[in-house]
Amino acid sequence: MQTTQIRLAAYPEGEPKDSDFETVTVDLPELQEGEVLLKARYLSLDPYMRGRMSRARSYAAPLEIGDVVLGQTVCEVVESTVDNRRPGDLVLAFTGWQTHAVVDARHVRRLDPEAAPPSTALGVLGMPGFTAYAGLLEIGRPAEGETVVVAAAAGPVGSAVGQIAKVKGARAVGIAGGEEKVRLLTDELGFDVALDHRSPTFADDLKAATPDGVDVYFENVAGPVGEAVLRRMNTYGRVPVCGLVANYNATSAPDSALGFPGFMNLVLTRSLTVRGFIQDEFVPTHTEDFRREMTQWVADGSVRYLEDVVDGLENAVEAFRGLLSGRNVGKLLVRLPD
Amino acid sequence: MQTTQIRLAAYPEGEPKDSDFETVTVDLPELQEGEVLLKARYLSLDPYMRGRMSRARSYAAPLEIGDVVLGQTVCEVVESTVDNRRPGDLVLAFTGWQTHAVVDARHVRRLDPEAAPPSTALGVLGMPGFTAYAGLLEIGRPAEGETVVVAAAAGPVGSAVGQIAKVKGARAVGIAGGEEKVRLLTDELGFDVALDHRSPTFADDLKAATPDGVDVYFENVAGPVGEAVLRRMNTYGRVPVCGLVANYNATSAPDSALGFPGFMNLVLTRSLTVRGFIQDEFVPTHTEDFRREMTQWVADGSVRYLEDVVDGLENAVEAFRGLLSGRNVGKLLVRLPD
Numbered sequence: 001m002q003t004t005q006i007r008l009a010a011y012p013e014g015e016p017k018d019s020d021f022e023t024v025t026v027d028l029p030e031l032q033e034g035e036v037l038l039k040a041r042y043l044s045l046d047p048y049m050r051g052r053m054s055r056a057r058s059y060a061a062p063l064e065i066g067d068v069v070l071g072q073t074v075c076e077v078v079e080s081t082v083d084n085r086r087p088g089d090l091v092l093a094f095t096g097w098q099t100h101a102v103v104d105a106r107h108v109r110r111l112d113p114e115a116a117p118p119s120t121a122l123g124v125l126g127m128p129g130f131t132a133y134a135g136l137l138e139i140g141r142p143a144e145g146e147t148v149v150v151a152a153a154a155g156p157v158g159s160a161v162g163q164i165a166k167v168k169g170a171r172a173v174g175i176a177g178g179e180e181k182v183r184l185l186t187d188e189l190g191f192d193v194a195l196d197h198r199s200p201t202f203a204d205d206l207k208a209a210t211p212d213g214v215d216v217y218f219e220n221v222a223g224p225v226g227e228a229v230l231r232r233m234n235t236y237g238r239v240p241v242c243g244l245v246a247n248y249n250a251t252s253a254p255d256s257a258l259g260f261p262g263f264m265n266l267v268l269t270r271s272l273t274v275r276g277f278i279q280d281e282f283v284p285t286h287t288e289d290f291r292r293e294m295t296q297w298v299a300d301g302s303v304r305y306l307e308d309v310v311d312g313l314e315n316a317v318e319a320f321r322g323l324l325s326g327r328n329v330g331k332l333l334v335r336l337p338d
Numbered sequence: 339m340q341t342t343q344i345r346l347a348a349y350p351e352g353e354p355k356d357s358d359f360e361t362v363t364v365d366l367p368e369l370q371e372g373e374v375l376l377k378a379r380y381l382s383l384d385p386y387m388r389g390r391m392s393r394a395r396s397y398a399a400p401l402e403i404g405d406v407v408l409g410q411t412v413c414e415v416v417e418s419t420v421d422n423r424r425p426g427d428l429v430l431a432f433t434g435w436q437t438h439a440v441v442d443a444r445h446v447r448r449l450d451p452e453a454a455p456p457s458t459a460l461g462v463l464g465m466p467g468f469t470a471y472a473g474l475l476e477i478g479r480p481a482e483g484e485t486v487v488v489a490a491a492a493g494p495v496g497s498a499v500g501q502i503a504k505v506k507g508a509r510a511v512g513i514a515g516g517e518e519k520v521r522l523l524t525d526e527l528g529f530d531v532a533l534d535h536r537s538p539t540f541a542d543d544l545k546a547a548t549p550d551g552v553d554v555y556f557e558n559v560a561g562p563v564g565e566a567v568l569r570r571m572n573t574y575g576r577v578p579v580c581g582l583v584a585n586y587n588a589t590s591a592p593d594s595a596l597g598f599p600g601f602m603n604l605v606l607t608r609s610l611t612v613r614g615f616i617q618d619e620f621v622p623t624h625t626e627d628f629r630r631e632m633t634q635w636v637a638d639g640s641v642r643y644l645e646d647v648v649d650g651l652e653n654a655v656e657a658f659r660g661l662l663s664g665r666n667v668g669k670l671l672v673r674l675p676d
Contacts, residue, residue, distance in 0.1 A: 170490035
């Protein structure tokens with residue numbers, strides 16, 4: 001049995017190039033007792049992966065050159081040595097950018113395709129949805145009537161943030177790039193207002209959309225968009241810092257009109273709370289509530305989700321570039337043939 | 339009856355100049371029912387006053403040109419129309435930079451000179467001590483064995499921060515400017531380590547002083563000192579942002595080697611909590627505990643305090659300049675003649 005893998009060939013400088021990766025086909029090891037043989041059905045592509053392709057100090061060790069690019073996957077069990085995982089079962093695994101893998105059966109979680117489409121385990125009911133849920137509710141703590149702003153709002157985290165804010169009775173203002181996404185935010189996802197950050201009138205649009213200022217800014221993107229929102233923060237505003245995708249491909253310090261001293265002056269004079277987080281922190285405390293509430297909200301239509309499905313392992317690198325430059329709409333998945 | 343006042347004559351550009359102020363002597367209004375006539379004994383000089391001498395948006399309205407410079411004072415009651423304030427009583431008031439004032443008796447708090455020296459109501463047992471107490475305990479939340487770093491550590495807020503950290507079982511690292519202050523921090527105030535930020539080896543000294551990183555950085559100063567400490571923060575570190583005195587006289591955006599994007603990357607990858615605050619926020623919730631605990635700690639010697647007393651209203655402006663450039667040691671007070 002073989003697997004085709006995408007491995008890191010070089011640490012990318014700036015935007016990842018095709019030559020930063022190599023595709024190889026190798027034999028899988030023999031299945032041992034306690035293991036399962038998996039065939040990937042969906043690969044998850046997420047912005048955090050860019051951080052692992054760098055040696056810069058981060059919250060997790062970088063990939064080594066030659067490693068398979070990491071990531072969660074939805075897989076089908078092909079062969080099993082354990083009773084509670086049968087061939088044909090769909091499972092959530094962490095097998096990365098490859099077609100097949102042999103893993104410890106204890107490291108996969110069985111999915112119930114009757115309860116929800118299996119791909120949602122990588123999106124709204126998985127890590128991105130959990131990130132939105134825990135970061136917004138634990139750090140952002142939106143109160144009824146408050147204004148919540150999120151950028152990359154058409155992405156899997158941002159779209160969940162806005163919709164959970166609505167469930168909590170807050171006003172949701174979404175920011176995205178391009179008319180199509182902006183229309184989706186209000187027409188499909190129930191945001192109160194959606195803004196196109198590419199518009200030349202963005203700063204004025206933001207002001208008009210937040211007449212009472214901003215109470216919670218869920219920071220996904222950084223850059224000029226983030227700075228424009230931070231300037232609108234109210235006293236006692238909260239800023240969960242979840243991602244800084246505009247900076248991920250940067251090869252030198254990005255420009256900042258606000259500047260660090262200007263930012264700290266906002267923090268001080270408006271008594272802001274700025275809190276970085278990685279979703280792992282909240283897994284022990286918030287997983288049970290998340291599964292119960294989010295499953296319910298998806299079932300009753302309070303939280304909707306969008307998926308952007310790309311077919312074929314050979315298109316993963318190009319899709320990943322698109323993710324980092326904002327070309328996808330909804331959760332980006334690579335689907336592998338049955 | 340007359341009062342001599344220092345009024346704001348112009349909004350200072352950069353460091354306040356003598357010509358930004360004017361000293362005038364005016365008649366006081368007739369004492370009305372419910373009022374007291376006060377004679378100031380101590381004026382408090384605090385960095386926040388610089389913020390009120392600017393039209394930049396802040397947490398409080400700026401002084402208007404012609405206003406008496408604001409601030410807390412310890413005063414003696416000269417004449418009273420109410421039963422519970424008698425001539426000779428010492429009170430805490432908010433009469434600003436002037437020798438006398440007529441105020442509503444309900445706006446002054448009687449001080450007990452037997453319980454503590456009256457000047458401490460402006461320092462360790464007053465606003466600066468409360469700022470340290472509430473900011474450190476509510477936002478910093480130092481645990482036993484953690485490392486707490488504070489700059490401007492010889493000032494009234496910083497010295498209390500370090501000593502309260504010690505009471506809580508944390509390690510206290512103080513940063514100050516000049517050998518005299520550094521010696522005071524360890525010899526008089528019980529800091530575990532004290533560092534001179536003017537030393538050419540400061541960055542290395544800081545590293546050596548924080549071998550396990552920094553868990554709480556109580557931000558008083560900003561500038562290169564603040565940035566050096568922020569780079570040493572541990573995962574889940576807390577940064578109460580209380581003041582940015584290095585920036586207060588700035589006439590253009592201060593330099594920042596770290597930069598805003600670099601800072602946000604620290605916040606994200608180390609899951610930092612950065613929280614600006616003004617002590618007023620915690621007055622309703624923390625005043626009672628503060629009075630009880632801090633009075634006890636001062637009485638039993640766990641928290642010591644230093645005062646820097648300047649004589650005469652005519653020296654207030656020069657003393658204030660010194661405060662903003664780090665020339666004082668301990669709580670800066672202007673003493674007026676009996």
